[in-house]
Amino acid sequence: MPAxxxxxxxxxxxxxxxxxxxxxKAARWLDEFHVAQLPVLDNRVxxxxxxxxxxxxxxxxxxxxxxxxxxxxxxxxxxxxxxxRVMELAIENKIQLVPVVDERHxxxxxxxIADALAAFGQQPAGGQGGIxxxxxxxxxxxxxxxxxxxxxxxxxxVSALVAQDEVDxxxxxxxxxxxxxxxxxxxxxxxxxxxxxxxxxxxxxxxTEDEQERYDALLRYLNV
Numbered sequence: 509m510p511a512x513x514x515x516x517x518x519x520x521x522x523x524x525x526x527x528x529x530x531x532x533k534a535a536r537w538l539d540e541f542h543v544a545q546l547p548v549l550d551n552r553v554x555x556x557x558x559x560x561x562x563x564x565x566x567x568x569x570x571x572x573x574x575x576x577x578x579x580x581x582x583x584x585x586x587x588x589x590x591x592x593r594v595m596e597l598a599i600e601n602k603i604q605l606v607p608v609v610d611e612r613h614x615x616x617x618x619x620x621i622a623d624a625l626a627a628f629g630q631q632p633a634g635g636q637g638g639i640x641x642x643x644x645x646x647x648x649x650x651x652x653x654x655x656x657x658x659x660x661x662x663x664x665x666v667s668a669l670v671a672q673d674e675v676d677x678x679x680x681x682x683x684x685x686x687x688x689x690x691x692x693x694x695x696x697x698x699x700x701x702x703x704x705x706x707x708x709x710x711x712x713x714x715x716t717e718d719e720q721e722r723y724d725a726l727l728r729y730l731n732v
Contacts, residue, residue, distance in 0.1 A: 514594055514608045515587035517624060518617035522605065524549050525558060525573055532569030534558050542677060543620075545580070547607045548573050552614040554607050556581040584609040587616055594624045622673070622681070637666060638691045641707035642682045642698065643673060649680055657697045663688040681706070 524547040525534055537546055538560055545557040556578030566576070584607040585593055594606050598621040606624075608616040642654075655665050666685045673679040686694070695705050 512591045513587065514585045514589050514591065514606075514619055515616065517591055517594070517619040518608060519605070519620050519623055520617070522546070522618050522620065524615055524618075526550075527555065527572065527574030529573050530569060531563055531566050531571045531573065531576065534573060535560075535563050535569070538563075544604050547605075547615060547618060548578055549615050550574070554581075554584060554609045554613055554615045557583065557603065557607070583607070585619075586610065591619070591624050594619045595621065598624065638686050638689050639707075639709035640684050640686065640691060640695065640698070640705060642684070643679055643704045643706045644682065645678060646680050648702070649682065651682075654682070654684070654698070654703070657701060658684075658686065658694055661694045661697055663690075663694060 522541055522543065523537070525537065527548060527550050529548075534546060534548075538544065538558075545559045548555045548558050557580040558573055558576065558578055562576055562578070580601060580603065583597060583601045583603060585597060587608055587610060598604070598606050603621075605618045605620045607618050610616055649670070651665075651668060658665055664687045666687050668685070669683045671681050671683075673681050688694075691708055695708060699705060
């Protein structure tokens with residue numbers, strides 16, 4: 509399978525803001541698109557991300573974004589960068605989405621960490637064990653119960669990471685690393701009990717040394 513690049517993962521549903529937009533509009537869009545950050549452009553040039561924390565400091569909803577000090581001006585990837593780098597940058601900066609910017613610093617779009625993680629789940633990589641990403645309502649989360657379903661299929665959870673779903677604030681995303689590459693029966697069991705599997709990774713394919721290093725680094729960032 510060919511490597512997925514940032515340009516392959518652009519999310520067309522999340523729009524950028526302009527410097528001429530107001531703080532009030534930014535707040536509405538953050539709420540409407542269920543994100544904690546949105547990119548701000550000056551014409552087509554990427555300036556940075558406006559965040560919920562930025563807007564909390566200003567009481568005037570009519571204030572223009574061009575007047576706000578924006579952060580994350582250096583938090584972007586090029587269109588031809590690997591999605592591993594997208595994930596790394598998002599986790600390093602604790603942001604939900606990563607802008608994609610060309611060599612002229614013109615904005616091409618954004619990749620969300622959810623999209624990058626889903627792509628990660630579909631990519632072959634080396635190493636022992638598999639990874640499953642689950643989506644569920646917060647009230648349905650029980651690592652003990654999920655572990656029981658996994659162990660019924662002669663496997664164990666090596667580690668787990670819980671994160672808020674970027675799209676639905678009432679759901680969570682659980683990423684589990686298992687001690688087996690044989691995921692089919694485990695996934696079938698989890699789905700039978702109502703869990704939604706959004707991504708899966710089977711680690712028994714052969715990769716290059718560079719791909720293995722990237723994969724290992726990503727696992728360290730994810731702590732899985």
